[in-house]
Amino acid sequence: MTNDMTQGKILPILIKFTIPLVLGNLLQLTYNAVDSIIVGQYVGKEALAAVGTSNPLLTLIILFVQGICLGAGILVGTLYGAKDYKTLKREVSTAMISGVVFSLALTVIALIAAPVLLRILQVDVSIRAEAAVYLRIIMCGLVFNFIYNFFASTLRAMGDSKSPLCFLGISAVINMIGDLIFVVCFSMGTIGCAVSTVLSEVLSCLLCWRYIKRKIPILNLGKQWKIFDRVLLKEIIQYGFVSALQQSTVQLGKLGIQGIVNTMGVTATAAFTAINRIDDYAYIPEQNIGHAMTSVMAQNRGAGEMKRVSTAFRLGMYIELAYGAVLGIFLLFFANPVMHLFTHDEATVQMGEQYLHLIALMYTVPAVTNGIQGYFRGMGDLKITLWSSLFNMGARVFACVLLVFVCKMGITALPWAYLIGWAAMMLYELPFLVRASSRRV
Numbered sequence: 001m002t003n004d005m006t007q008g009k010i011l012p013i014l015i016k017f018t019i020p021l022v023l024g025n026l027l028q029l030t031y032n033a034v035d036s037i038i039v040g041q042y043v044g045k046e047a048l049a050a051v052g053t054s055n056p057l058l059t060l061i062i063l064f065v066q067g068i069c070l071g072a073g074i075l076v077g078t079l080y081g082a083k084d085y086k087t088l089k090r091e092v093s094t095a096m097i098s099g100v101v102f103s104l105a106l107t108v109i110a111l112i113a114a115p116v117l118l119r120i121l122q123v124d125v126s127i128r129a130e131a132a133v134y135l136r137i138i139m140c141g142l143v144f145n146f147i148y149n150f151f152a153s154t155l156r157a158m159g160d161s162k163s164p165l166c167f168l169g170i171s172a173v174i175n176m177i178g179d180l181i182f183v184v185c186f187s188m189g190t191i192g193c194a195v196s197t198v199l200s201e202v203l204s205c206l207l208c209w210r211y212i213k214r215k216i217p218i219l220n221l222g223k224q225w226k227i228f229d230r231v232l233l234k235e236i237i238q239y240g241f242v243s244a245l246q247q248s249t250v251q252l253g254k255l256g257i258q259g260i261v262n263t264m265g266v267t268a269t270a271a272f273t274a275i276n277r278i279d280d281y282a283y284i285p286e287q288n289i290g291h292a293m294t295s296v297m298a299q300n301r302g303a304g305e306m307k308r309v310s311t312a313f314r315l316g317m318y319i320e321l322a323y324g325a326v327l328g329i330f331l332l333f334f335a336n337p338v339m340h341l342f343t344h345d346e347a348t349v350q351m352g353e354q355y356l357h358l359i360a361l362m363y364t365v366p367a368v369t370n371g372i373q374g375y376f377r378g379m380g381d382l383k384i385t386l387w388s389s390l391f392n393m394g395a396r397v398f399a400c401v402l403l404v405f406v407c408k409m410g411i412t413a414l415p416w417a418y419l420i421g422w423a424a425m426m427l428y429e430l431p432f433l434v435r436a437s438s439r440r441v
Contacts, residue, residue, distance in 0.1 A: 010311045014293070017159070021291060022289070023165055024161070026281065026284075036273055037342055041343075043189050047189055048270050048273055049124070049127050049269045051131075052274075057118070058139070064245075068150075069149045069150045070153055070294075072095040072154070075236065076091065076154050077295055077298035077299050078302035078380070079302065080299060081298065082302040087232070089219075089224055092219060093225050093226070094236060095236050096147075097225075102146075103145075103146040104143055111140075114139075115128070117135075121262065124262065130189075137194035144198075144204075148201065148205040151209065152164035152167075157298065157299075167208050172200070174196075174200045178192075178199055179193055182195055242386050253392070256393075257396070257397065257414065258272070264404075267345070267351065268411060271348045271349075271355075274342035274343060277342065278338055278352075282359075282363060283363070283366060285327075286323060286367050286370045289370065290371055291374065291377075292374070294377040296316075297379065298378045309379070312378075313375045316371055320370060324363040324365075324366070332357060332360045335360070336353055338356070339352040351411045354411055358412060359414075365426070368426065373388065373429075375436075376429075376432070384429065389425070394421075395421045396420065399413075399420040
């Protein structure tokens, strides 16, 4: 159910809100990783690479859509904290209509342009056709992915992070069962993985819709779902589009890295596929902690409780740093068995271990940057988060080009390039943070 986060002790609110967010994204990652694990174990290295080369592009599209949801959610949280329910309803209906139309347009573009996009990414010719089929099937579920993420973002903005977790959990189980049926039993390969993923997205969308209709009166709009407010649309675009650009900028950087890795051969591509899955498990919870900070701060900003905003930021940063430290220690000791979850090819495993042992030493740095981004999103200043992401990804890709093609560092170039990107991001963000802190004092 919804929750007013403008009252009560901040730390319990932040922890209780963060845990379902983290668990939800871990579930999301789990059913994405299951695709790679089952394909890698039961189909082969080439199929694993085909899934892996499609995923950065898919993630770019999905993150753009999720960015719109996140931006709209910040508006919902501010309106909910201010108890302006009339405007909140108009904002929700307007965002839903525009988001569905946009998702359908993206789907059509991706269906037509899939081979061209994969060619731009320098996907190996031997796996390009298989990757294109996988990409097209997954894109058929984009509109359902948007509807789920929009409702989930809206519920979280209103203080409910548990319900989206439940729906995602059911969806993840269905996806795992589908993978086993379509890939292992029916030998459908990457096509089976894609079909299973789309079916699970449809289910999570339907479950979320049904729950809101029955349990959340403020979002049970009925005929008001047809309301389209052009004035509010401008505000939604201001928040949602900037947030989407930021999310997409991050993924564009990853696409650049993917293109560089693809030049190293199929073994490196397969290793990078597994690395990305592991890295997501490690890194996305840090983002979730930042998102929780955003939700708590947005509600309190809407209510005019600026002291609580400052407290939420400080406590959120403590949680970020603690998580980053524990995570690094875990990966230092368990890199090898984690890589073996994805493949038994020893060359691939060894390449992945080299990356993980380096990146494990660096995870407290993105913990800090995610906390700072959570603060600026909560304050409604999304331009800072966009520009900091641009600096991050620009520096990351530039460093990767130098370290791979000039210094010939191979897969070990990636962690160092990431660190350079995070450092550039912090150098940009910190002066704004210091200035904002001095204004509060």
